[in-house]
Amino acid sequence: MKFTLFSLCRRYPIWVAVLLLYAVASLVSPAMLNPDQVLNIVRVTAFLGMVATGQTIVLLTGGIDLSVAGVVTLVNILSTGLMLGDNGNIFVAMLACVAVAAIVGVTNGVLVAYFRIAPIIATLAMNSILFGVALVYTGGAPHGAAAPAFNTIAQGDILGFPASGVCWLVLSIAVAMLMRKTVFGRWIYAVGANARAAAMMGVPVRLVVVAAYTLSSMLAMCGGLLVTAYIGNPSLGIGNSFMMTSVVAVVVGGTALSGGVGGVVTTIAGALFITELNSFTNIAQASTGAQFVIQGVLIAASVVVYRLLARRPRA
Amino acid sequence: MKIFGDVSRRRVMQLGAGLAGGLLLGSTLARADTLVDSVVPATDEMAKGIKKSGKLRIGFSNGFSGNTWRTECLEQMKIEASANADRYDFIVVDGQGDITKQVNDIEDLIAQQVDAILLIANSGTAVVPALRKAERAGIVTVPFNLPVDGEHWTAYLGTDPHQKGMILGEKLNDMLSGKGKIVGFDGLPGNSYSAGVWEGAKPKLGPGIEMLALKDAYWEEDKAKVIMADLLAAYPQIDGIYSDGAQMAVGALRAMKAAGRALVPVTGDDYNGLLKFYHAEKANNLNLKMSLVSEPSWEGIIALRTAVKLLSGESVPKRQTIKPTRIDGDNYLQYMKPDLPDGVFVDTTLTDEQLKKLFS
Numbered sequence: 033m034k035f036t037l038f039s040l041c042r043r044y045p046i047w048v049a050v051l052l053l054y055a056v057a058s059l060v061s062p063a064m065l066n067p068d069q070v071l072n073i074v075r076v077t078a079f080l081g082m083v084a085t086g087q088t089i090v091l092l093t094g095g096i097d098l099s100v101a102g103v104v105t106l107v108n109i110l111s112t113g114l115m116l117g118d119n120g121n122i123f124v125a126m127l128a129c130v131a132v133a134a135i136v137g138v139t140n141g142v143l144v145a146y147f148r149i150a151p152i153i154a155t156l157a158m159n160s161i162l163f164g165v166a167l168v169y170t171g172g173a174p175h176g177a178a179a180p181a182f183n184t185i186a187q188g189d190i191l192g193f194p195a196s197g198v199c200w201l202v203l204s205i206a207v208a209m210l211m212r213k214t215v216f217g218r219w220i221y222a223v224g225a226n227a228r229a230a231a232m233m234g235v236p237v238r239l240v241v242v243a244a245y246t247l248s249s250m251l252a253m254c255g256g257l258l259v260t261a262y263i264g265n266p267s268l269g270i271g272n273s274f275m276m277t278s279v280v281a282v283v284v285g286g287t288a289l290s291g292g293v294g295g296v297v298t299t300i301a302g303a304l305f306i307t308e309l310n311s312f313t314n315i316a317q318a319s320t321g322a323q324f325v326i327q328g329v330l331i332a333a334s335v336v337v338y339r340l341l342a343r344r345p346r347a
Numbered sequence: 348m349k350i351f352g353d354v355s356r357r358r359v360m361q362l363g364a365g366l367a368g369g370l371l372l373g374s375t376l377a378r379a380d381t382l383v384d385s386v387v388p389a390t391d392e393m394a395k396g397i398k399k400s401g402k403l404r405i406g407f408s409n410g411f412s413g414n415t416w417r418t419e420c421l422e423q424m425k426i427e428a429s430a431n432a433d434r435y436d437f438i439v440v441d442g443q444g445d446i447t448k449q450v451n452d453i454e455d456l457i458a459q460q461v462d463a464i465l466l467i468a469n470s471g472t473a474v475v476p477a478l479r480k481a482e483r484a485g486i487v488t489v490p491f492n493l494p495v496d497g498e499h500w501t502a503y504l505g506t507d508p509h510q511k512g513m514i515l516g517e518k519l520n521d522m523l524s525g526k527g528k529i530v531g532f533d534g535l536p537g538n539s540y541s542a543g544v545w546e547g548a549k550p551k552l553g554p555g556i557e558m559l560a561l562k563d564a565y566w567e568e569d570k571a572k573v574i575m576a577d578l579l580a581a582y583p584q585i586d587g588i589y590s591d592g593a594q595m596a597v598g599a600l601r602a603m604k605a606a607g608r609a610l611v612p613v614t615g616d617d618y619n620g621l622l623k624f625y626h627a628e629k630a631n632n633l634n635l636k637m638s639l640v641s642e643p644s645w646e647g648i649i650a651l652r653t654a655v656k657l658l659s660g661e662s663v664p665k666r667q668t669i670k671p672t673r674i675d676g677d678n679y680l681q682y683m684k685p686d687l688p689d690g691v692f693v694d695t696t697l698t699d700e701q702l703k704k705l706f707s
Contacts, residue, residue, distance in 0.1 A: 069580035172418030175688045175706040263569040268413045315581040320536040320563040
């Protein structure tokens with residue numbers, strides 16, 4: 033295949049879009065080219081990127097995980113409440129978060145796979161439960177703070193690169209390998225493409241679905257921990273924005289909501305794209321309303337573009 | 348600690364058994380009784396009371412309960428109500444941030460034939476028909492904190508966002524000596540409170556002040572920090588931060604600190620996190636200043652007392668303005684609560700012990 037601009041656009045549309053948006057943003061505001069700003073975007077993308085990577089796995093099975101917002105909030109409340117600003121409590125706090133995320137993920141998976149509840153309903157209900165639990169746990173008045181050592185995972189750097197970005201990219205690439213190179217990964221795609229056919233071929237469909245929701249929950253927890261470390265404080269509203277943006281990042285990255293098509297690597301680009309867009313609209317003084325409109329238009333446009341690309345025969 | 352103005356001006360609001368019941372909760376109520384100083388009629392128009400006898404039932408339709416300000420507000424109302432338990436029952440319903448649910452909640456309270464309905468509206472427009480229905484049913488209605496459209500409610504009380512904005516604008520202008528580039532943070536997109544504060548602040552900023560960007564940060568620290576990180580990249584010079592909530596001010600300051608920039612003057616409200624941050628950083632940042640206007644979380648107590656007053660047949664002003672507290676670098680130590688979480692709003696009648704219990 034010839035390595036032309038056109039073929040690049042066709043094969044890696046979202047990466048081209050990331051670069052294109054960056055170029056446009058830099059023209060409007062040269063500050064975007066500042067290395068510090070590039071690193072800042074990576075640092076902030078990590079929160080959304082982590083959650084979106086988990087969301088990708090679930091979307092690939094043909095499901096959706098709307099409980100990620102509740103997981104992020106509850107993890108934020110739980111980790112700060114248990115750490116109480118003390119480095120000695122980090123381990124216990126993280127252990128509790130892992131346990132909660134595992135329970136949430138397995139429950140989501142069981143509700144979807146065994147009780148055949150529509151994923152959007154099951155995870156929306158779970159989201160509501162998690163937010164309710166966070167409210168009951170705090171009585172509306174959250175206390176505690178993240179430990180200083182813990183905060184370095186989002187505020188610190190590793191060899192000049194944001195630590196949160198390193199966590200996100202390492203984990204996302206690991207998940208990408210899991211999807212591409214292992215039997216489990218192929219099962220995920222098979223379940224998403226056609227669950228019945230997959231079952232007939234001997235894929236343990238239900239277990240695969242449970243595993244997908246569990247991984248999503250775990251990655252949402254990682255996102256929640258990162259954003260907690262970024263701000264260091266509990267906040268009951270911290271997870272809200274992740275419910276939709278995590279889905280948006282995946283879809284813009286090219287993963288189909290219908291399942292079976294897409295991948296984790298393009299979600300990395302999708303998350304970068306969304307954060308870059310927010311950052312650009314912040315700098316370009318776009319109003320919040322304009323920001324929402326632009327985001328909506330780009331989601332719709334991306335779906336149209338992917339459909340058109342899929343129709344064309346490969347060169 | 349004297350917070351609320353001059354004692355000689357104090358008129359103790361004598362409403363029913365408030366003082367008699369105060370034995371157990373003496374200190375809180377004693378402080379709450381000084382609150383009357385901080386309430387002024389906003390109009391000459393008076394609302395007529397409806398005299399009711401026997402034990403009263405007062406309902407409170409809380410629009411939502413997901414932040415610490417609301418939690419503190421509700422706690423203070425509960426304390427006030429339990430001190431007056433012989434006088435009235437206090438029924439709380441929670442709209443969970445849902446405009447429709449709150450309307451249903453109010454309808455439920457009407458169906459239960461309560462004597463008064465207090466509310467913090469999720470939408471000042473959506474609750475209008477329900478309040479009219481309450482009026483027809485002879486129920487006293489007292490919306491507070493956030494304004495409600497129309498006239499079909501008995502009495503309203505709250506702070507005046509426009510006045511707050513005027514103070515914040517003037518003080519920010521002073522802190523910057525009338526010159527400099529600033530960025531600003533609002534709460535939820537399109538909310539009338541932020542709009543009112545900004546309308547008040549804008550004309551007070553001198554011609555030498557340039558607003559580089561005014562962004563919605565949802566009154567969330569993390570959102571303000573993320574946005575500020577972008578703005579720092581775009582603008583090499585930021586001399587001040589306008590904000591109508593101090594969570595956003597401190598989030599923005601944390602981003603400045605992370606970027607290694609010198610900290611600058613900010614505005615905001617009585618969020619403990621900013622006071623603690625200021626205390627920790629001021630020695631290393633000579634240019635860090637703050638001028639804050641509180642959003643008193645004891646408004647609910649006044650709303651309860653207003654309802655009781657109306658139900659004993661008295662008249663009250665149709666609109667009352669709550670006077671907020673001003674906090675700055677000179678007096679912040681009086682208000683800062685170093686042992687309590689950042690999320691505490693310090694303009695409260697709750698004691699430190701009560702706050703500790705609430706935030707645990």
